[in-house]
Amino acid sequence: MHFEDERPIFLQIAEYIEDGILMGAFEEEAQIPSTTEISLRYKINPATALKGINLLVDEGIVYKKRGVGMFVRVGAVEAIRRKRREAFYNDYIEKVIAEAKKLGLAKEDIIAMIERGYDR
Amino acid sequence: MRGIEVRNIAKNYGEVQALKNVSVFFGENKIYGLLGRNGAGKTTLLNCITGRIFPDSGQIFVDGEPAIENDSAQGKIFMMGEKNFYPEGMKVRDAIKWTEEFYPDFDRDYCLKLAKQFGLNQNKKIKNLSTGYGSIFKLILTLSTNAPYLFFDEPVLGLDANHRDMFYKALLQKYVEKPFTAVISTHLIEEVSGVIEKVVIIKKGEIIRNQSVEELLSKGYTLSGSASAIDSFIEDKTVLGVDSLGGLKTAYVIGTIDPASLPAGMEIGRMDLQKLFIHLTNE
Numbered sequence: 526m527h528f529e530d531e532r533p534i535f536l537q538i539a540e541y542i543e544d545g546i547l548m549g550a551f552e553e554e555a556q557i558p559s560t561t562e563i564s565l566r567y568k569i570n571p572a573t574a575l576k577g578i579n580l581l582v583d584e585g586i587v588y589k590k591r592g593v594g595m596f597v598r599v600g601a602v603e604a605i606r607r608k609r610r611e612a613f614y615n616d617y618i619e620k621v622i623a624e625a626k627k628l629g630l631a632k633e634d635i636i637a638m639i640e641r642g643y644d645r
Numbered sequence: 646m647r648g649i650e651v652r653n654i655a656k657n658y659g660e661v662q663a664l665k666n667v668s669v670f671f672g673e674n675k676i677y678g679l680l681g682r683n684g685a686g687k688t689t690l691l692n693c694i695t696g697r698i699f700p701d702s703g704q705i706f707v708d709g710e711p712a713i714e715n716d717s718a719q720g721k722i723f724m725m726g727e728k729n730f731y732p733e734g735m736k737v738r739d740a741i742k743w744t745e746e747f748y749p750d751f752d753r754d755y756c757l758k759l760a761k762q763f764g765l766n767q768n769k770k771i772k773n774l775s776t777g778y779g780s781i782f783k784l785i786l787t788l789s790t791n792a793p794y795l796f797f798d799e800p801v802l803g804l805d806a807n808h809r810d811m812f813y814k815a816l817l818q819k820y821v822e823k824p825f826t827a828v829i830s831t832h833l834i835e836e837v838s839g840v841i842e843k844v845v846i847i848k849k850g851e852i853i854r855n856q857s858v859e860e861l862l863s864k865g866y867t868l869s870g871s872a873s874a875i876d877s878f879i880e881d882k883t884v885l886g887v888d889s890l891g892g893l894k895t896a897y898v899i900g901t902i903d904p905a906s907l908p909a910g911m912e913i914g915r916m917d918l919q920k921l922f923i924h925l926t927n928e
Contacts, residue, residue, distance in 0.1 A: 531915035561821045569839040
């Protein structure tokens, strides 16, 4: 994670935890780092860390165990994948097409590149 | 209401209006950044709040209590200032004892722990400390007072990158354990932009922004494209400034823009706090 990234820091925190869940660093029913740990690790205001985590609570990806901390909900991996698949077109494909048009690449050229990428 | 309320403060130095009718509220248990260019009035404002100078007019309240010439209100505040108020020949060790006398909640163990962590030599005389260790000495004292309102005027002056990092961590560690109000005045804006929750920007003795960092950042955009396209697109927008490079133009814009309304070939980006600050405080 690098905050030169232009998006708000709380979104990056939420995404960082999601990445951890997708990669298996935080398994389902396992505890995720506390807002204090995140705040100190990344030198960010605890309110920002909390906002990032609350975003995941609202999306049903983590839940709070009172007095203990935040835990990954069963089904979180699937929920994150579903959400990111929906965003994939906007986040990646649109950008690829915009850049391709700037460069005068045809649809077939892009498809060929994607096939080449998959064949590697 | 708990917090520090500054109401219509003015301060003149001869012909110079250092503060013009400034009103601002520093709420309980929040970390603020007080940003301004050199000579904007930051230190004058902090000095008024902490009773080091008297404003020409206006009022200041700490937790609802008038703060000017009021020891009980001032006892809730500690300021790490540019100037030293300790006798020059005093040793660091004695200055710690002396501060302890005035601040009943002073945490001596914590203070010594930080001094060790930063490598501050307690046997040195204050006047013999380097710029960096002079800052370190003052910020350690400030964090150790346990006063509910801490003011930091250029806390990282002369600190190397490792020590700056240690300071931000120490500040946050203390803050998460026992929240307090911190007001940090600094020129190293990007370093502090994640640490602070609210930002107060002062320009020529007036407060021009006072809001959450996130809110401020969400309203700043850069637009890049061909000069002619940019010029016509920004006609009806609030433009802070433009940069040109040949036929390419970048405009710094405040407001909200629907990305779908962007003409083809124009790119939109966000501004970081430092960039926004530069464009908001430019002449």
